[in-house]
Each structure stands twice: as C-alpha cells, then as structure tokens.
Amino acid sequence: MIDVQSLKKSFGSNQVLKGISTSIKKGEVIAVIGPSGSGKSTFLRCLNLLETHDEGSILLEGKDINEMELHLRKKIGMVFQHFNLFPHLTVLENVTFAPQQVLKISKSEAEKEALDLLKTVGLSDKANSYPSNLSGGQKQRVAIARALAMKPEVMLFDEPTSALDPEMVKEVLQVMKNLVKLGMTMIIVTHEMGFAKEVADRVLFMDDGKLVEDQEPAIFFENPKTDRAKAFLEKVL
Amino acid sequence: MNLDFAQLVPSIPYILYGIWVTLQFVAVSLVLGFLWGTVLSLFKIGKITVLRWFADAYTSVFRGTPLILQMLLIYYAVPQLTGIDIGAFSAGVLTFALNSAAYISEIIRAGINAVDKGQKEAAMALGVPYRTMMLKIILPQAFKNILPALMNEFITLTKESAIVSVIGALDIMRRAQIVGASNYRFFEPLLLAGLVYYLLVMMLTLAGRVMERRLAKSD
Secondary structure (H helix, E strand, C coil), X not given: CEEEEEEEEEECCEEEEEEEEEEECCCCEEEEECCCCCXXXXXXXXXXXXXXXXXXXXXXXXXEHHXXXXXXXXXXXXXXXXXXXCCCCCHHHHHHHHHHHCCCCCHHHHHHHHHHHHHHCCCHHHCCCCHHHCCHHHHHHHHHHHHHCCCCCEEXXXXXXXXXXXXXXXXXXXXXXXXXXXXXXXXXXXXXXXXXXXXCCEEEEEECCEEEEEECHHHHHHCCCCHHHXXXXXXXX | CCCCCCCCHHHHHHHHHHHHHHHHHHHHHHHHXXXXXXXXXXXXXXXXXXXXXXXXXXHHHHHHCCHHHHHHHHHHHHHHHHCCCCCHHHHHHHHHHHHHHHHHHHHHHHHHHHCCHHHHHHHHHCCCCHHHHXXXXXXXXXXXXXXXXXXXXXXXXXXXXXXXXXXXXXXXHHHHHHHHHHHCCCHHHHHHHHHHHHHHHHHHHHHHHHHHHHHHHHC
C-alpha cells in the first residue's frame, strides 16, 4: 500500500533521514521505535507531507504522494503527541469539522457519524464540552475520533501517549487496540514497548536517521540482530 | 472662574449631532481598516515574496509618517494630481482606513504567529484547504488572542478621528470649535466634546469586555 524508497530529509545541514526504504501492506500495524532524534517522527510526518522529503520517493498505491497533497491527506489520518484539538470548537465540532468542510457531508449526517465515533472511543457524554474541559486521555481519544471521521485508509500515530499522565495511557492504547481489531492500517511511533510487542505486525527500529531493523516483534524484542538495538532495548525494557 | 454653560445650551444639539458623524466615520474606517489589515497580515505570513515585501513596505511608510500629513496629502494633494475632489469625509475615512490597516496588520500577524503551529498541522493532516484553515481555525483563535490589542487600536482610532476637523469634516471636534468661535467661549464646548469622546471610548471598552467574555467560553 505504501512504498518508501531511499527517503532522505535534512533540516539545514542536519540530515535526519539518511535513506529509509520499507513498504507497508494494507492492514499491517507497524510500530516505529528508536531513541529521541532518530528521525521517527520526521519519517512519519513525511508520509502525509507535513514534511517534504529531499530525495527518494513515497508511493501510496503506486502513486507519488507529492502529486496528491489534499487527496493524500483524506486517505491518511494522523494523531499527534499534543492532540492539537481545535480549542475554540466543541468536541462534536472538532470531529465534524473536516467531514463537513472537506468531504462536504451535511451537518446532520456528520454529527450522526461523529456521535457514533465518540461512542466507540467512550466519550458520548462529552460531545458538547470544549477541549479545555477534558483530560489528556480524553483529548487524545477525541483526536483519534476526529481523524477517523475522515474514514482514512491509514492512521499515523506520532507518540500518541507521550504527553499523557501515566494513568491515562491505558485508555488511549485500548482505543488503538480496538482499531487494530478492525483491521486498520496503522503506523505508530511509540515508546510503549509492551504495546508495540502486543499489537504490531512489524517493528521498525530507527537510529540516527537509518532504519536499523525491520522485524516481527517476537524476534525483535527477544533476539535483536544489531548491537544498537540490543543497547536500546536494555535501556528501555 | 468665568464659566457659562447656559450660553452653550442652544448649541448642544448641534455639537451632539457630531456624534453621528464621528460614529459613521469611525465605523466605516474601522471596518475598511480591519479588512485591509487582515489582507495585509495574510500577505505578511504568506509565501509570495512580492506581496510580503509590499505589505512590509506599506506598514513601514504608514507607521513612519504623521497621520495628519497622510490626511492632508489625500485631501489636498490627490485632487491636485488627479483632478478628483473626494470630499473631507471620504478623504478622512480613506486615510484612517489605510493608516489603521498598517497597525492592525501587525497586530493580526502577531496573533496568527502566536497560534500553536500544531493547529495548522492538525488542519493540514485532515486535508483542510488553506483558505478554510485560515478562516475557520487559525483566524478565530488569533482574534481571541489579539482582541485587547485590537480594541486599543479602535479606541485610538475613535479619539484620533478628531483630526478630520482639520480638513473641515463636521465631526464632534469641528462642531465644538465652530460653536466656540461663534460664542467666543471655547472652554464649555470643548469640555462637552471631551466628555462625548470619553463616553464613546468607555462604550467601546465595555463592548470589548463583553466580546472577550463571549470568546472565552471555550476556556
């Protein structure tokens, strides 16, 4: 579904991606892990053009993503570390905004679908609240519902639980697990190793802008091939 | 002390009618200045170099020269060049709109830049086009942040509008001067004019507070 070929990206003189190649099949759940500054988030952001890559190519269903900006983003949903909910809109308006504005769905239909989505993330009762009245975990669940409202084919998660208080991590991971069960294609940048081990089909281990390992989680977490991955796992597990 | 307000009484309606003139003047200038200022601020944060350069130069010139000079140029000098006589009221409105747009564009630019960049990214990731993103996501948040600064600018505009009296527009200030000259007593009419301006500014301040409170409902 997504083919990435020798992806390179620099910020000024700092090369953050040094040639990443991988491909992701429909329905796969990919966990991207690695130390801070390894380029995980940049890699993810390149996939929906929040960053434009310098070299290499990204193909979505065989088409170069550079030529399909708005269309691409309708197909790829994204969840951010800091939620980025629209603070001046209610929870319901946050979820219905893009379907109404981008997909041109009627307000009543968008609201109906939004309420269904809010139900699946367990926040039906918060539909008319503003984001400032929600906890971090609730905000992130709304953000997931907002992304799902666009009916994306792929969901990107950029450290979705890193900004949360520890007791709120679980509720967000639970929502994500439900998505996995529904067969959603997901690429998740995360520091939650237990979660990665449990739900991922593949683990991409990145270090210093390179894709160091690309493995099934069972193999990666038990028998990492590279010393770099071994050292990293020893620190975090 | 030699104050005689009794002599002023017959002229009070004449001066008060100036409120209407001043309000019209301020309202039109304000709306035009605000719209033009918003456009300029979008030029400033946009990607098109020529427009950015234009907006920066524009602001620099209008902030760097006296307002009264700008007004006299538009009122006296433009007709000299083009032969089009635009009248005191229009010349005043035009000057104030052009001038306040320069200040307002800076206020709005700062307000837009102060909106968390995650907001833009979230909108982009949802496939929201630039125009919609600006109008529905970024600008509403920016306006909330800049409302106090914007009200300040509107208050300044209301007070500074008194200088249109220089080119003969019959606003509160001009009327107070005319009454002063005909009665040969200046203190009373000017005091009345001052009171009227003060009350107008207080009303604007109150309106600003009400708006701020309404916008704060999402906090």
